[in-house]
Amino acid sequence: MTAIEVKSLNKTFKTHKKEVGLKGSFKGLFHRETLYKEAVKSVSFSLEEGELVGFLGPNGAGKTTLLKMLSGILYPTSGQAQVLGFTPWERNRDYQRQFAIVMGQKNQLWWDLPPSESFLLNRDIYGVNHKTFRQTLDEMIELLDLKELLDIPVRQLSLGQRMKCELVASLLHQPRVLFLDEPTIGLDVISQEKIRSFIKEYNQNKKTTVLLTSHYMQDVEQLCKRVLVINHGGIVYDGSLSSLSNRYIDHKVIKVRFAETQSPTAPSNMKGIVEWDEHHAVLKIQKKEVAQVTHKLLGDFPIEDLSVEEVEVEEVIRRIFEESPREK
Amino acid sequence: MQKTLWRYFALYRSFFSHNLKNEMIYRANFVINIGLDIFFTLVNVIFFAILYGNIETVGGWTFHQTLIIVGSVGIIRELAYLTFRKGFLELGEYVRTGNFDVMLTAPMNTAAHLAFRHVSLTESLGEGLMGLILVGYGFAHLDAATWISIPFYLLMLINSLVMYYGFCLMVSSLVFWLIKSQELNTMIYYFMNTARYPRDIYHGLGKVFFTFLIPSSLIATTPATILTGKVDADLIALSVLVAIGLLTLGLFTWTKSLNHYGSASS
Numbered sequence: 402m403t404a405i406e407v408k409s410l411n412k413t414f415k416t417h418k419k420e421v422g423l424k425g426s427f428k429g430l431f432h433r434e435t436l437y438k439e440a441v442k443s444v445s446f447s448l449e450e451g452e453l454v455g456f457l458g459p460n461g462a463g464k465t466t467l468l469k470m471l472s473g474i475l476y477p478t479s480g481q482a483q484v485l486g487f488t489p490w491e492r493n494r495d496y497q498r499q500f501a502i503v504m505g506q507k508n509q510l511w512w513d514l515p516p517s518e519s520f521l522l523n524r525d526i527y528g529v530n531h532k533t534f535r536q537t538l539d540e541m542i543e544l545l546d547l548k549e550l551l552d553i554p555v556r557q558l559s560l561g562q563r564m565k566c567e568l569v570a571s572l573l574h575q576p577r578v579l580f581l582d583e584p585t586i587g588l589d590v591i592s593q594e595k596i597r598s599f600i601k602e603y604n605q606n607k608k609t610t611v612l613l614t615s616h617y618m619q620d621v622e623q624l625c626k627r628v629l630v631i632n633h634g635g636i637v638y639d640g641s642l643s644s645l646s647n648r649y650i651d652h653k654v655i656k657v658r659f660a661e662t663q664s665p666t667a668p669s670n671m672k673g674i675v676e677w678d679e680h681h682a683v684l685k686i687q688k689k690e691v692a693q694v695t696h697k698l699l700g701d702f703p704i705e706d707l708s709v710e711e712v713e714v715e716e717v718i719r720r721i722f723e724e725s726p727r728e729k
Numbered sequence: 730m731q732k733t734l735w736r737y738f739a740l741y742r743s744f745f746s747h748n749l750k751n752e753m754i755y756r757a758n759f760v761i762n763i764g765l766d767i768f769f770t771l772v773n774v775i776f777f778a779i780l781y782g783n784i785e786t787v788g789g790w791t792f793h794q795t796l797i798i799v800g801s802v803g804i805i806r807e808l809a810y811l812t813f814r815k816g817f818l819e820l821g822e823y824v825r826t827g828n829f830d831v832m833l834t835a836p837m838n839t840a841a842h843l844a845f846r847h848v849s850l851t852e853s854l855g856e857g858l859m860g861l862i863l864v865g866y867g868f869a870h871l872d873a874a875t876w877i878s879i880p881f882y883l884l885m886l887i888n889s890l891v892m893y894y895g896f897c898l899m900v901s902s903l904v905f906w907l908i909k910s911q912e913l914n915t916m917i918y919y920f921m922n923t924a925r926y927p928r929d930i931y932h933g934l935g936k937v938f939f940t941f942l943i944p945s946s947l948i949a950t951t952p953a954t955i956l957t958g959k960v961d962a963d964l965i966a967l968s969v970l971v972a973i974g975l976l977t978l979g980l981f982t983w984t985k986s987l988n989h990y991g992s993a994s995s
Contacts, residue, residue, distance in 0.1 A: 415993070474830045476991045490991065497836035509831045511747065513754050518747060525743040526835050528736070554754075 410480035455625035505583035527574035561592030744845035766855025788929030796867035803860025813844035821910025873958030885952040898979030902986040
């Protein structure tokens with residue numbers, strides 16, 4: 402079943418240009434030049450129920466704007482979207498009871514109260530019955546290891562701890578669709594890992610449809626089979642991560658450590674040399690030539706260690722972002 | 730309909746208890762609030778006591794009758810804090826930081842969410858209690874006082890609360906365009922401050938202004954007329970009409986503003 406269906410969605414923001422300095426501010430009081438920024442440009446995609454899909458893009462690419470439209474916070478300029486059969490920006494209560502959005506940079510917990518109080522309030526707002534609430538909460542406390550945090554005021558929690566609690570607060574009503582806007586932003590490596598594994602497990606157990614944005618590569622790499630790469634408001638790639646590398650990258654990297662000291666000058670009959678010194682060498686080789694070059698290396702030099710590596714996905718993404726034409 | 734009403738009643742209770750827990754964390758703040766409230770109410774009473782030391786009546790209102798107006802303002806303020814007022818004070822901050830987004834995704838009415846999120850028992854409690862004392866004191870010193878007027882007085886207080894709410898909704902809708910709300914809230918505060926003068930001191934254009942544009946001449950005077958035996962059917966009808974009108978207008982501008990937020994925020 403299709404959970405999310407987006408058809409040629411557009412969002413244009415109207416802003417006013419302000420000239421630099423006090424004089425500019427003063428001028429702005431009387432005459433302002435209006436600027437239009439196309440944050441989302443004819444985006445179309447669809448998600449099956451239970452899918453976990455990553456939105457990948459640099460800052461300002463339009464990821465958050467898209468999620469906000471799908472949550473009904475923003476109206477689109479044009480286009481259509483259906484989530485669970487609802488048009489999000491109609492803000493239907495039945496829709497609101499079935500989805501959740503977690504924004505890594507916003508806070509919905511009561512600052513001075515322990516998180517358990519915010520959980521109780523959300524139970525009432527979403528009309529979750531007490532027994533289900535208890536079960537869901539216990540489950541998540543177990544998964545996220547929250548037991549000790551429940552009675553500490555939110556303001557005294559670390560960012561990572563707070564993020565876990567934000568997640569719990571948003572999942573108490575067991576949403577069928579979950580939007581995560583940079584859930585790991587600003588967290589240390591361990592907290593990131595914990596949140597990631599939680600999202601993965603939650604998605605597998607509950608069959609919740611998850612749409613996640615991040616500019617941390619690891620988030621998407623570990624969680625999502627399918628990625629939507631978005632840049633300058635448009636989707637530039639929709640597919641699996643592995644075929645993303647195949648499509649954009651046609652080479653592999655060969656790394657070599659020599660058993661004996663070599664001449665520091667690179668031999669002229671080897672191609673694709675990136676680095677070369679007395680002890681190491683790094684070569685960038687077309688995929689179809691890898692076997693041949695490896696064979697030649699092993700034959701010509703005393704090799705202690707040799708590895709053939711895929712180009713990192715991060716590198717792939719960087720390429721895509723750099724390739725897409727930047728617009729004025 | 731009835732089910733919805735019960736749901737919102739239960740929600741109010743839940744929010745109220747959360748807010749109370751929140752307020753009790755800052756005990757010093759709580760004590761200072763009450764102290765300040767009592768102090769400023771006393772300053773008001775002293776002002777009127779001095780005024781009435783020199784003249785018998787102001788616009789036909791005696792000292793004890795005026796105390797009922799001043800007291801009513803305090804009661805209405807406390808009732809407003811118990812239901813909606815503080816949410817409007819925080820609205821600018823919500824819009825500026827974008828935390829307002831959360832209110833748009835929760836499955837409850839956005840205006841009710843904003844109001845309930847900050848219901849406060851203690852913010853204006855001192856003024857409310859002083860108000861009760863003043864109204865009681867003034868009422869006890871009136872010859873025309875009849876017990877039967879009390880339920881009607883309460884009804885008109887609720888009417889004034891509706892009027893106040895409509896006015897706040899209307900003015901606060903501007904926040905979505907201006908983003909900053911400090912000036913708007915100051916304006917509403919002064920509006921409530923002028924409510925403690927009897928309506929009868931206004932004439933001509935001033936009267937029209939403080940009736941339809943800013944209904945401060947009705948908000949406390951109308952309930953007070955009932956306790957003081959100055960009952961005037963026309964005035965009551967006017968108050969009810971203004972309350973309905975402001976509420977309708979307020980809800981209209983509020984809805985328009987939410988749509989504006991939806992298309993303008995990023």
